[in-house]
Amino acid sequence: MKALSRIYNTLIFLFLYAPIAVLILFSFNDSKSRVVWNGFSLKWYEQLFGNELIMESLKVTLLVAVLSALIATVIGTMAAVGIHGMNRKLKKVFLTVNNIPVNNPEIVTGVSLMLLFVGAISFMNHTFGTHFKMGFGTLLIAHITFNIPYVILQVMPKLRQMDEHLYEAALDLGCHPVSAFFKVILPEISSGVFTGLLMAFTLSLDDFVISLCTAGSGAQTLSVTIYSMIRRRVTPEVNAVSTLLFGSVLILLILVNVMQIYSENKLKKEQRRAGVR
Amino acid sequence: MEKKPIINLKDISLSFDGEKVLEGLNLSICDGEFVTLLGPSGCGKTTTLRIIGGFLTPDSGDVFFGANRVNDLPPYKRPVNTIFQRYALFPHLNVYDNVAFGMRVQKKKKAEIAKTVERMLEMVNLKGFEKRTVSTLSGGQQQRVAIARALANDPKVLLLDEPLAALDLKLRKDMQNELKNMQKSLGITFIYVTHDQEEALSMSDTVVVMDGGEIQQIGSPLDIYNEPVNAFVADFIGESNILDGVMLSDYKVKFFGRVFDCLDAGFEKDEPVDVVIRPEDINIVPAGNGLTGTVTSVTFKGVHYETIVDFYGFKWLIQTTEYHPVGEVIGIVLDPDDIHIMHKSRYSGMFGDYSSYSEEFDEMNDPTIDLVDDEADAAGEAD
Ligand SMILES: Nc1ncnc2c1ncn2[C@@H]1O[C@H](COP(=O)(O)OP(=O)(O)OP(=O)(O)O)[C@@H](O)[C@H]1O
Ligand SMILES: [Mg+2]
Helix, strand or coil, X not given: CHHHHHHHHHHHHHHHHHHHHHHHHHCCECCCCCCCCCCECCHHHHHHHHCHHHHHHHHHHHHHHHHHHHHHHXXXXXXXHHHHXXXXXXXXXXXXXXXXXXXXXXXXXXXXXXXXXXXXXXXXXXXXXXXXXXXXXXXXXXXXXXXXXXXXXXXXXXXXXXXXXXXXXXXXXXXXXXXXXXXXXXXXXXXXXXXXXXXXXXXXHHCCHHHHHHCCCCCCCHHHXXXXXXXXXXXXXXXXXXXXXXXXXXXXXXXXXXHHHHHHHHHHHHHHHHCCC | CCCCEEEEEEEEEEEECCEEEEEEEEEEEECCCEEXXXXXXXXXXXXXXXXXXXXXXXXXXXXXXXXEECCCCCHHHCCEEEECCCCCCCCCCEHHHHHHHHHHHXXXXXHHHHHHHHHHHHHXXXXXXXXXXXXXXXXXXXXXXXXXXXXXXXXXXXXXXXXCCCCCHHHHHHHHHHHHHHXXXXXXXXXXXXXXXXXXXXXXXXXXXXXXXXXXEEEXXXXXXXXXXXXXXXXXXXXXXXXXXXXXXXXEEEECXXXXXXXXXXXXXXXXXXXXXXXXXXXXXXXXXXEEEEEEEEEECCCCEEEEEEECCEEEEEEECCCCCCCCEEEEECCHHHEEEEECCCCCCCCCCCHHHCCCCCCCCXXXXXXHHHHHHHCCCCC
16 A cells, blocks of 8 residues: 555656656757757757847846736735734625635636736727837736735735734834834734745746736747747757746745744744743 | 822723623723723723723713823824733844833934833843843743833823733732832822732722623722622622612611611612622621521631521521531621622622522422521521
8 A cells, every 4th residue: 555655656756847857957958859868068058048039038027027026015915914904704705806816717817807908908099099008017917916816815824823912012102003014013924925925926937828818919928938939849948948947946945945944943942942831 | 199080981882793892981090090990701891991092992982081082092192001911012022122112113212212121121020131032931021021011101001901811820919019019109000901809909999890891880999899889799899698688777677587787878768679798797606696597518718618508598608717517507697787788780689699509409499488587587586
């Protein structure tokens, strides 16, 4: 039985990671072949950095990821604080509404956002004579939109764990509500806010469907570019850029975990040193 | 100097989700007073305190600080500080920063802050704890930090919501003394919430007994204990035997079919009343004198015995230092000042009967109740 489950586990991991391993390996291959190993080389990486299309879309991707993560974190945190202060019934309604885009198929979110943008832009261009079109702006708005629910989901539990009287204690000591938020609430929920930020960043980097729907012809994210490249044929450049993406997300995840473990250990050590009962 | 009202609550009412939590609450608190709100869980003590602190706004009624109506003054502008039920220390700050928090908000000078923090920590016996994170402190130490943090702002009024509830008995007693001493030496008004009647009686200048969102009685600890206004107060503040009686005239009350002298007057002729007799006021004498009853249970309580005595079917609690075994027939004598008379209230008949104390379950059967008057009459007048 045990052996069986071990085999099963191994198979699962093999299926999950073997393709990635192969992809990484062949990004260093010295030939175009995806089957035969011709020796180590970095030439695909060189070509990659020389490819303007890829470089341009990488810039767009990073910019959208950073901006949308930051903006979604601010809006999402404020929303979470607001929802936290609601009465039970209203809170339930809002959290349910918040969960819909999370569980929704991405294609639905993407298409509906696209329809919204098309409608709004044509309305604006008609009535105000503007010349808006889909591009970086709509892409950014779309990413902010789908990131917000994830930030809220990360921040809410931290607010729930927080001693509800902390905020009141700050007011009691003379703090204005706004400064009470920054001095007392934010430090308490900071870990949730930070995970929300990272999550938003990776989700944005990762996104393909919604970007494809909302970027129009004005801007392209990396995933969309890769997609259009492999429609013609898969070049090892694609392997190289995928490897880089995979590597950076991996490093990010490891960093977050290490940081979490470190801060937990620190607290434990402090408590042990103080001999708390 | 003492009798200047500093806080006035006028006709305060408040409901949560249509449920009345406070109703027609009137309370005046004087400068420098130690006032305790006392009552069972859920009676509205915390709610009252939160109205004074500014965290809740009453549905109707007014809150006055001195002559100013402050209903709409937010908490951060009120000259009061609160010690919360579970301290609410800031976990991300160390002890020093917690205590300094309020003064930093007020933009006090660094040197002044340092001096005040040092003075406060000295007062609560926490010198040398400045750099400690609050999560590394014991419950009692956290309690002290909360006190220091509140007092560092030099409040006119300190609100304390069951500040000692989480501490063990010994520590609680020590902290009671310390708090009382601090209040006296600083001359600050304390509004203290507790459901521990002993704590209320021993610390307060004025006790406010609450139940069901209403104030039952306001008075000094002695008044509240000796002159409870109704069966609820009599029962909540210490143990009481509460009997049905009839006020025949001033200073004459009839119960158990007999007439007793008492010190109460001002009732209507033949008014039905509640009669309170404190268990420690009752003198046990050899059988044949006064009322006669049978001991049905004895519990040793350290300082005294709690003796349950059956008088013609009604069971009394008596606290004595002498031991009277179960089954012994004893007599009791009541002096006029052992008897306290109260008007009937909605609490009448709900408290002050110790029948359920007994392990016996052959309780009063109907014939005994019939016997009550006859036997009492037959017992003659022993006074
Ligand atoms: N935010 C709230 N929403 C709804 N009901 C509430 C709220 N706060 C208090 N109540 C209700 O108001 C009543 C009084 O509560 P309060 O906290 O004042 O009681 P308390 O006297 O402090 O009791 P305890 O000794 O248990 O602390 C209770 O019935 C409680 O359930
Ligand atoms: Mg309470």
